[in-house]
Amino acid sequence: MTLAELLPSVGACGEPPLEKHLWPASTRLLPQGDLEVGGQALTSLAGHFGTPLQLLDETEVRHRARAFRQALPEAEVVFAGKSLPCRSVFRWLADEELSLDVCSAGELAAARTAGIPAARILMHGNVKTDEDLEAALSYGVGRIVLDSFDEMDQLAGTAQPVLIRVTPGIDAHTHPAVTTGVDGQKFGFPLDTVPDAARQTAANGLRLVGLHCHLGSQITRVSVYEDAVRRLIGLGLPIEQLDLGGGFAAPYCVGDQPFDLTGFANRIRAALAHECTRQRIPLPRLVIEPGRAIVANAGVTLYRVIAVKPGFVAVDGGMSDNPRPALYGARYTARLVGRHTRAPRHAVTVVGRHCEAGDILAQDVPLPDDVHAGDLLAVPVTGAYHHALASNYNLVGRPPVVGVRDGVAQLLVRRETEEDLLRRDLIPA
Numbered sequence: 153m154t155l156a157e158l159l160p161s162v163g164a165c166g167e168p169p170l171e172k173h174l175w176p177a178s179t180r181l182l183p184q185g186d187l188e189v190g191g192q193a194l195t196s197l198a199g200h201f202g203t204p205l206q207l208l209d210e211t212e213v214r215h216r217a218r219a220f221r222q223a224l225p226e227a228e229v230v231f232a233g234k235s236l237p238c239r240s241v242f243r244w245l246a247d248e249e250l251s252l253d254v255c256s257a258g259e260l261a262a263a264r265t266a267g268i269p270a271a272r273i274l275m276h277g278n279v280k281t282d283e284d285l286e287a288a289l290s291y292g293v294g295r296i297v298l299d300s301f302d303e304m305d306q307l308a309g310t311a312q313p314v315l316i317r318v319t320p321g322i323d324a325h326t327h328p329a330v331t332t333g334v335d336g337q338k339f340g341f342p343l344d345t346v347p348d349a350a351r352q353t354a355a356n357g358l359r360l361v362g363l364h365c366h367l368g369s370q371i372t373r374v375s376v377y378e379d380a381v382r383r384l385i386g387l388g389l390p391i392e393q394l395d396l397g398g399g400f401a402a403p404y405c406v407g408d409q410p411f412d413l414t415g416f417a418n419r420i421r422a423a424l425a426h427e428c429t430r431q432r433i434p435l436p437r438l439v440i441e442p443g444r445a446i447v448a449n450a451g452v453t454l455y456r457v458i459a460v461k462p463g464f465v466a467v468d469g470g471m472s473d474n475p476r477p478a479l480y481g482a483r484y485t486a487r488l489v490g491r492h493t494r495a496p497r498h499a500v501t502v503v504g505r506h507c508e509a510g511d512i513l514a515q516d517v518p519l520p521d522d523v524h525a526g527d528l529l530a531v532p533v534t535g536a537y538h539h540a541l542a543s544n545y546n547l548v549g550r551p552p553v554v555g556v557r558d559g560v561a562q563l564l565v566r567r568e569t570e571e572d573l574l575r576r577d578l579i580p581a
């Protein structure tokens with residue numbers, strides 16, 4: 153459902169209410185139509201750091217990490233580093249006693265140089281190159297999640313603790329690009345091959361500590377996780393750890409519901425106890441790997457309006473800082489920040505600066521009719537898979553990431569410069 157469908161006031165005057173469940177809890181409406189996040193006015197942040205600008209509310213990230221730990225105190229909570237590979241964020245979450253998962257030597261280098269202890273790192277990936285695995289072994293990561301029989305050969309004789317990634321054959325009914333638990337996609341071992349895979353890990357000298365699955369992303373239904381518990385525990389293998397992956401949904405638009413974390417905790421705890429009793433195996437430690445649910449709603453991106461055409465508002469960013477609408481048809485809202493207006497609002501499409509018709513940032517957004525070049529727009533829910541998926545398309549430098557907390561703003565990742573962009577292009581003589 154879009155904002156335009158939900159708001160009967162579209163076409164009416166005045167400032168829209170703040171969609172509180174989308175923004176960081178610290179967000180406040182200020183006089184003159186400004187907005188404050190983490191104690192900082194968005195207009196002054198845009199003035200100081202320039203646009204486009206990705207903001208991250210540190211308190212919100214920490215608060216959401218704590219919510220997972222409190223809902224499941226007996227579980228290990230692992231942050232999915234790929235959702236926001238930023239060393240400051242890795243440190244905040246290590247502070248909050250989360251573990252970290254990485255999927256490449258590059259992400260591992262970020263974790264290692266941020267000082268994340270090896271024992272708290274898991275390495276994932278449907279392809280792990282020799283370089284990835286050598287980096288993992290030399291740092292001594294706590295667990296590697298095996299994705300294929302070939303990977304067992306790569307690791308043979310290392311005594312590495314491993315989990316087996318299982319494809320449980322469960323459709324979480326999300327976008328096909330992020331549906332990873334069904335049969336017939338590239339991740340993991342099909343359920344019926346898992347007993348053989350378990351025997352072979354032992355034969356290869358690896359130490360099997362548990363089973364893993366990851367069902368997809370933007371999952372709203374707890375029942376798919378219960379189903380995964382039944383199928384994985386139903387294999388009857390005594391394991392130390394059961395890792396159910398991530399995928400907990402974050403709300404992006406007005407009608408979206410937040411994930412029911414308490415319901416998840418209660419139902420998964422019950423399902424796990426019940427299945428283990430049935431299989432007469434000891435209760436494994438539960439592991440979960442939230443990414444988006446921790447960081448998405450802590451992020452806000454600021455854009456400057458550059459041009460307005462009938463039905464379109466064009467800004468100084470686009471698919472290079474947010475490819476998700478083009479990749480998955482992801483939906484966003486946007487709001488005018490920094491001035492009051494009595495102009496009626498009508499639905500427009502916020503587009504980017506790139507040379508593709510699919511370069512859309514937000515569709516059907518009710519912006520005031522007098523929106524003009526120089527206005528500031530704020531897009532909430534940009535903390536996950538924005539910085540991570542950003543590119544240099546059209547040789548546009550990637551935006552900075554600025555952390556805000558208690559009235560202090562800090563540059564966490566600086567803006568990419570022209571020099572950065574040209575550095576690898578060598579022009580041989």
Ligand SMILES: *Cc1c(COP(=O)(O)O)cnc(C)c1O
Pocket residue numbers: 232234235276366368369370397398399400441442443444445536
């Ligand atoms: C991407 C991923 C996650 C995190 O997914 P979210 O939707 O961000 O929660 C967790 N585990 C694995 C293995 C992943 O690939």
